[in-house]
Amino acid sequence: MKRKFILPLSLILQIIVVKTIGLFPDFVETWYSKGFYPKLTHAFRTAWGGLPFSFGDVLYFIVIGFLIRWIWKHRVGFFTEWKNNGWAILSWISVFYFFFHLLWGMNYYRVPLHEKLQLNKDYSVEQLRIFTEKMLVKTNELQLQITKKDAVAVVIPYSDAEIYNLAVKGYQKLPRDLNEFHYKNQSIKNSLFSLPLSYMGFGGYFNPFTHEAQVNNLKPKYTSPLTTCHEIAHQTGIGSESECNFIGFVTASKHDDLYFQYSGYSFALRYGITNLEALKEGSSKPFLKKINRGVLKNFEESELFWTQHNTPINTFFEWFYDKFLKVNQQKEGMEGYSKFVGLVIGYEKM
Template identity: 65%
Template sequence: MNYYRIPLHEKLHIEKEYTEEELVAFTEKMITKTNALQQQITGNDSTAVKVPYSDEEVFAMAQNGYAKLPKSLQEFHYENESIKPSLLRYLLSYMGFGGYLNPFTNEAQVNTLKPNFTLPMTTCHEMGHQVGIGSESECNFIGFVAATHNDDLYFQYSAYSIITRYCLANLEQMEEGKGKAYFEKLNKGVIKNYEEHEAFWDGYHTPIDTFFEFFYDNFLKANQQEGIISYSRFVGLAIGYSKVDSVQ
């Protein structure tokens, strides 16, 4: 039923479409934030970020960001803690999934095998499903806002580094090679995290994840969503939201 809720961009009265100029400006802003956080955390520009917390600590800390959501997003306040590492994390990795919501218990199940710099953002994303958001792009968006409003630097880095990857990918979709010049502006430590992320998924790539990607893509489309591509649509929500409210 949550797939059929009023779209978030309509409730917030923001645009989800953007121009090339707006994407470029937003990408540069996200690169600056990502680089600054990486250097602040590691003390140099060449070391990859590693989150020093246990999975359980990340799950508990993620609630702090939801408690500090802007007024316009207060309806998504997170109240009942119910999130855990998935027992099926190896299967999820082969399927290409970072987590899922158990529809029978409303528990968020997180794939904790992924590179741990992604764990804070992934956790906030799955919590978005728990508070009633069905759309993947909207969960990415609410997860991004929650993580960037968290006082913890690792949560902020997780969110900014992930949205920066999406921004670069969206630039490439607009024009092949367009993202390269912006990718080269990233600190070496950030690039190492991206390489770690790519190596992880490459290690689990099999025909199984191709099948489940096809299956889930069609499942989303059957529920009036845009399919797998909808994950990257949250960049448009973030750009639109940045015009009416501050994105840290």
């Protein structure tokens, strides 16, 4: 067999192996998520965590540079040489697939958090209303406690580095039943791709190849504590977006710092209102009338930011990431982000 066929054909074998192993979540949980992965991520975060810049983003810059160079080099006669170029592209995909699943991606196949905690993540409309009301009352209280005036938006006075340090302290105080997600060896960075991330619609991302948590530092800062806690959850070995939102919310809402609490509760309030509206148009209006004007100003700040950066690029990456999540054991795709509400409701009933 010619060497150019080895990597592309190995992709088929890799997919079969990954999907077969994925049928046994207890095996993945024991041997990968709680066995191999913690040792690997400890080493990676120790290696790159101390760097003052995102090492992973630099790697992506280099890869993108090589990709552009390869496309430019093969621009002439690209389609006439489609077989050779096709094998080359499949070779790169094969390498990516292998390292992605080896270094982090198998966490998508671990035992779901609601099963480990024995939570019922389904909820009634009435339970959603009660949840939203609770988030609303707490968000209003925190906004008033911080600003002293109900019409003033919350402005976080911390630097990005201070937010990242505080997020780590929050993880050290997780409830006992979430002890496995305690966090050490900090590796949280401002993304060098913050501007592109804004146009792609992402507040942050986790780099599975360097295990750095990347935060978009251009978006409204009042959302950064929750975003940071969410990305750290990925570092601890959680693949599910809804579970990362859940762990992020628990960490932020139980934090000693009022700004973290506000970021967490206001985040949950927005999802509660969104989920109500999704069930029945207009059902969120009674709640919107009770939100402090300062909180609404923060919501408007966030809405304005994402509206200003909303382009066809955003639509494409939302579609792409939705498909990516569905391929990797997350059937709800992008809708999975909102499913954390059920986890919180179930958790509070324990």
